[in-house]
Amino acid sequence: MSTSSPDVTSSVSGSLPRQRRTYSIGELARMFEVTPRTIRFYEQEGLLAPERRGQTRVYHEKDRVRLKLTLRGKRLGFSLAEIREVIEMYDAMPDGNARQLKRLLEILGEKRANMERQLEDIRLMQRELDDVESRAREVLDRLARQGA
Amino acid sequence: MSTSSPDVTSSVSGSLPRQRRTYSIGELARMFEVTPRTIRFYEQEGLLAPERRGQTRVYHEKDRVRLKLTLRGKRLGFSLAEIREVIEMYDAMPDGNARQLKRLLEILGEKRANMERQLEDIRLMQRELDDVESRAREVLDRLARQGA
DNA sequence: GACGACGTTGACGTTAACGTAAAGTGGTTG
DNA sequence: CAACCACTTTACGTTAACGTCAACGTCGTC
Structure with a gap:
């Protein structure tokens, strides 16, 4: 849902021609030095929503950036719930109502x-x-x- | 033990004529917006060692400063165990051996x-x-x- | 076709950092 | 003296954030 959102990564990556690279859960885990378990847990908590190809998870740049932001947030002492709150509001932004947006600004x-x-x-x-x-x-x- | 240590607070408080003010656990709790339970827990974990007057705990400036540093450390994401490690080494400093001191510098x-x-x-x-x-x-x- | 590397779900275990409730102690105040 | 407050200990409960283990599916390759 709401995959119509332009691109979560653009704020960081600029506007390079879309990299269509994907990652397995193991790759991501090694990249960020966490276990696959952690990544699945984050998904369960609503922080990630990777594509499914059959049974297995397929991660795109967007997911990688989210994970990066999540881990950074964690290092700064934010709870996963707090991080999720921001991510959810960010996703809902384009078609969010004024009240939601003001709430987002409040949180920020x-x-x-x-x-x-x-x-x-x-x-x-x-x-x-x-x-x-x-x-x-x-x-x-x-x-x-x-x-x- | 090791109450012969010059003064833990001097680095912050300068060299004012020793304030002999003391605090009850409730006072400290209100000051820092934590519960008494939290303060007792920190003692149990070796972060505080208040004087006892009979049954009840009596906190001095030194204890207040320790609590302050502890809470600051927490906000920065350090675990109580890490904080205790530093505090213990600090206390042991005056008569610590070279190995301990180097370990301290390492931790710092x-x-x-x-x-x-x-x-x-x-x-x-x-x-x-x-x-x-x-x-x-x-x-x-x-x-x-x-x-x- | 067995093997190993990687992936999956499900369920229970663990740790840190307290919360909470029960039951008792000690002082002072109406 | 009774009531109330702040303090005490003991002990069990709770939450977040994973770890760990079992049991299974799916490739590629030797």
Whole structure:
């Protein structure tokens, strides 16, 4: 459904002549260093919807990009449910009503805020690490001088 | 044990005349918007070690700072076990041997790398959000013009 | 035609990080 | 003193995100 959506990947890949490359579940798994189980689980959770050729799943560029975005979201601490929410709204966008779109903007705002806080957290954490590291080096130095 | 350690908080709080303020578990919980249960759990996992006055826990500045760092670490996606590892090594630092200290520096390096990747992830994710948002606004605009 | 590599579904197991409920302790306040 | 509050321990429950295992189908090839 809604496969009429222009192209989820275009924001990243630009407008190269469509690559008709496809992937097996194993290939994707190796590419992103996850297990096939994980990929099937993501599908079950509504994050992926690969084509079926007979029994087996066939993944296109669109699916690969989705997986990439999903994993990136995960590294940033988003739950699969949150990620799915955004993906679903993105898919429904072209024929979405105003209320849905505003809700989407709302969600995006939350994500943004979240990331701003993460940036601040990282800044602070890096300072702490600097501090701990310099202390550790001091102690090491002292040990070296004494031990020698 | 190892309460002889100079002061865990000094890196942040500077060298103000020691604040002898203490906190109850409930106060801390409200301050950081977590439940007492969470704080007790962190203690059980070796992240906190509050004083005991009789039966009840008494938290000092040092504990508050630890909690703050713990929660920050969590927001950055570190597990409690990872956080504890760093805290333990920090505590053991003054009388730690060279091997331990080098291990600490190693861990700090990993954390740093992790955060570098997160920074990159955030940068990329922000671009995606920009993109999705501008598309959503376009559609909204179109709807508004048509609807009017 | 057996074998191995890869794919499939289904079901149960596991881990982290708490939530929640029960039952008791200790202080103070009307 | 009774009632209430905040705190305590113990223990079982819960959720997310997979892991693991069984049992089976489908190729290509030796």
